[in-house]
Amino acid sequence: xxxxxxxxxxxxxxxxxxxxxxxxxxxxxxxxxxxxxxxxxxxxxxxxxxxxxxxxxxxxxxxxxxxxxxxxxxxxxxxxxxxxxxxxxxxxxxxxxxxxxxxxxxxxxxxxxxxxxxxxxxxxxxxxxxxxxxxxxxxxxxxxxxxxxxxxxxxxxxxxxxxxxxxxxxxxxxxxxxxxxxxxxxxxxxxxxxxxxxxxxxxxxxxxxxxxxxxxxxxxxxxxxxxxxxxxxxxxxxxxxxxxxxxxxxxxxxxxxxxxxxxxxxxxxxxxxxxxxxxxxxxxxxxxxxxxxxxxxxxxxxxxxxxxxxxxxxxxxxxxxxxxxxxxxxxxxxxxxxxxxxxxxxxxxxxxxxxxxxxxxxxxxxxxxxxxxxxxxxxxxxxxxxxxxxx
Amino acid sequence: xxxxxxxxxxxxxxxxxxxxxxxxxxxxxxxxxxxxxxxxxxxxxxxxxxxxxxxxxxxxxxxxxxxxxxxxxxxxxxxxxxxxxxxxxxxxxxxxxxxxxxxxxxxxxxxxxxxxxxxxxxxxxxxxxxxxxxxxxxxxxxxxxxxxxxxxxxxxxxxxxxxxxxxxxxxxxxxxxxxxxxxxxxxxxxxxxxxxxxxxxxxxxxxxxxxxxxxxxxxxxxxx
Numbered sequence: 001x002x003x004x005x006x007x008x009x010x011x012x013x014x015x016x017x018x019x020x021x022x023x024x025x026x027x028x029x030x031x032x033x034x035x036x037x038x039x040x041x042x043x044x045x046x047x048x049x050x051x052x053x054x055x056x057x058x059x060x061x062x063x064x065x066x067x068x069x070x071x072x073x074x075x076x077x078x079x080x081x082x083x084x085x086x087x088x089x090x091x092x093x094x095x096x097x098x099x100x101x102x103x104x105x106x107x108x109x110x111x112x113x114x115x116x117x118x119x120x121x122x123x124x125x126x127x128x129x130x131x132x133x134x135x136x137x138x139x140x141x142x143x144x145x146x147x148x149x150x151x152x153x154x155x156x157x158x159x160x161x162x163x164x165x166x167x168x169x170x171x172x173x174x175x176x177x178x179x180x181x182x183x184x185x186x187x188x189x190x191x192x193x194x195x196x197x198x199x200x201x202x203x204x205x206x207x208x209x210x211x212x213x214x215x216x217x218x219x220x221x222x223x224x225x226x227x228x229x230x231x232x233x234x235x236x237x238x239x240x241x242x243x244x245x246x247x248x249x250x251x252x253x254x255x256x257x258x259x260x261x262x263x264x265x266x267x268x269x270x271x272x273x274x275x276x277x278x279x280x281x282x283x284x285x286x287x288x289x290x291x292x293x294x295x296x297x298x299x300x301x302x303x304x305x306x307x308x309x310x311x312x313x314x315x316x317x318x319x320x321x322x323x324x325x326x327x328x329x330x331x332x333x334x335x336x337x338x339x340x341x342x343x344x345x346x347x348x349x350x351x352x353x354x355x356x357x358x359x360x361x362x363x364x365x366x367x368x369x370x371x372x373x374x375x376x377x378x379x380x381x382x383x384x385x386x387x388x389x390x391x
Numbered sequence: 392x393x394x395x396x397x398x399x400x401x402x403x404x405x406x407x408x409x410x411x412x413x414x415x416x417x418x419x420x421x422x423x424x425x426x427x428x429x430x431x432x433x434x435x436x437x438x439x440x441x442x443x444x445x446x447x448x449x450x451x452x453x454x455x456x457x458x459x460x461x462x463x464x465x466x467x468x469x470x471x472x473x474x475x476x477x478x479x480x481x482x483x484x485x486x487x488x489x490x491x492x493x494x495x496x497x498x499x500x501x502x503x504x505x506x507x508x509x510x511x512x513x514x515x516x517x518x519x520x521x522x523x524x525x526x527x528x529x530x531x532x533x534x535x536x537x538x539x540x541x542x543x544x545x546x547x548x549x550x551x552x553x554x555x556x557x558x559x560x561x562x563x564x565x566x567x568x569x570x571x572x573x574x575x576x577x578x579x580x581x582x583x584x585x586x587x588x589x590x591x592x593x594x595x596x597x598x599x600x601x602x603x604x605x606x607x608x609x610x611x612x613x614x615x
Binding site for chain 2: 115
């Protein structure tokens with residue numbers, strides 16, 4: 001490959017500046033296209049990454065009891081039965097659920113813990129090491145603490161039990177959830193207190209969580225449990241991953257249609273450009289040939305011109321998308337991913353997580369295509385004789 | 392009939408005499424012992440189980456010790472069982488096994504595959520001069536073992552269900568199952584006979600063998 005010819009580069013630059021209006025239009029369209037496509041890819045890869053992180057903090061298998069198509073209380077005795085299965089290494093009865101605080105119209109996520117049982121979530125392990133919870137105390141997240149403060153609950157909170165009476169629980173401390181946004185409404189208290197709030201009897205809970213040491217066995221063991229408990233809903237980590245993948249496939253379908261439309265528009269512009277040069281451009285090439293440029297020089301200059309334009313537009317597009325997604329948190333387009341109770345863009349941080357393969361894909365779909373679309377018609381004109389072009 | 396009743400009553404009487412609760416082994420090892428261990432570490436680390444002659448004396452002591460008195464009775468029971476079954480026998484049972492973690496460069500000497508990709512299958516022979524040879528499964532380990540039997544300090548593998556390191560010589564192996572290792576058919580190791588039998592049943596294995604029963608012909612047959 002030859003060295004860069006700076007005279008030709010300078011010529012290409014001045015050419016771009018001379019045809020300001022036309023080139024500004026091209027840069028705008030190009031930038032918008034790249035920005036749109038990379039926005040979509042940034043959102044998906046960031047969401048997908050965060051969901052996988054969340055799933056990794058959950059229990060390997062979760063079993064819920066179903067009654068009349070609704071989740072119902074599950075019995076402790078079942079846990080002892082399930083622990084007999086080879087391959088299950090630990091298990092616990094979980095008591096957890098949602099509590100709607102109507103005064104402030106916010107939903108708290110209540111989790112019952114037992115300091116001496118196995119815990120899957122690293123945040124909870126840390127909190128339980130730090131604090132020694134008694135039955136009348138609870139730990140609340142900073143967000144929950146703020147909501148309670150607004151309702152003038154500073155020292156304690158009164159939960160309303162199913163029978164209408166009150167359960168008073170003291171706030172022991174507020175904790176910071178860091179970047180675990182999904183836990184921003186978390187309240188942790190002892191299982192017995194939570195049973196009182198939810199109206200469960202002493203040996204009941206909301207679900208059973210099991211851990212399986214060998215992940216190869218996860219599928220086999222969950223199907224074994226399904227046979228054992230035909231009324232229960234058994235969800236393994238693998239199932240969750242599949243479910244989210246399916247969700248993303250659906251959304252990616254919506255994305256794909258946008259993607260196709262955007263690409264189509266781009267290719268129409270490219271086609272139009274490739275089909276012919278304006279008479280002015282033709283004349284310019286003719287003059288260049290007349291003053292002694294060979295075909296190679298003309299193509300070189302055109303190559304520089306197209307590269308300058310497309311690289312500039314590409315980087316600008318990526319930068320706009322980056323700022324839009326990761327700084328402004330994708331105000332409008334993010335809504336594509338909002339599903340009822342499943343995913344809510346508000347509950348995500350959209351941390352910077354970029355898959356380079358997507359950026360490469362966008363690059364290959366736009367920059368080389370544009371360069372080719374500039375070179376081919378110029379080459380066609382440049383091979384003709386100068387007088388023929390200018391006539 | 393009355394004699395039978397008397398006989399039966401005798402058993403009921405005898406069983407209630409001993410307060411030692413009757414839980415199944417898997418329930419104890421999966422739920423009660425880990426819980427007891429946590430309670431011991433967090434609340435009652437000053438109880439020495441060797442000071443008590445019987446389980447009842449231990450339970451009484453727990454009920455009278457300062458840190459543990461306020462605990463729920465189910466916690467106290469878990470603590471007592473952990474101390475009685477695990478700590479008291481620790482002198483006999485507890486062994487320290489070397490870790491089976493491998494670096495990114497480590498390869499199996501038999502098949503040449505990188506081992507870090509298959510952490511579940513890593514097995515190891517440790518020689519007396521300190522050399523450690525890692526394999527991606529017991530099949531390759533056996534192939535190496537039959538040729539280099541001298542000066543072995545210990546052989547270790549992972550138990551399939553619990554993924555903990557175990558002494559390969561004490562393990563039970565299932566042959567011919569539908570679970571494949573990185574090199575195809577494998578000898579899959581288990582800590583106890585019960586687990587091996589269950590695996591044999593679940594995954595259509597052919598036989599359960601002990602370490603010393605494995606022959607070179609058996610291992611080479613797995614590759615066919």
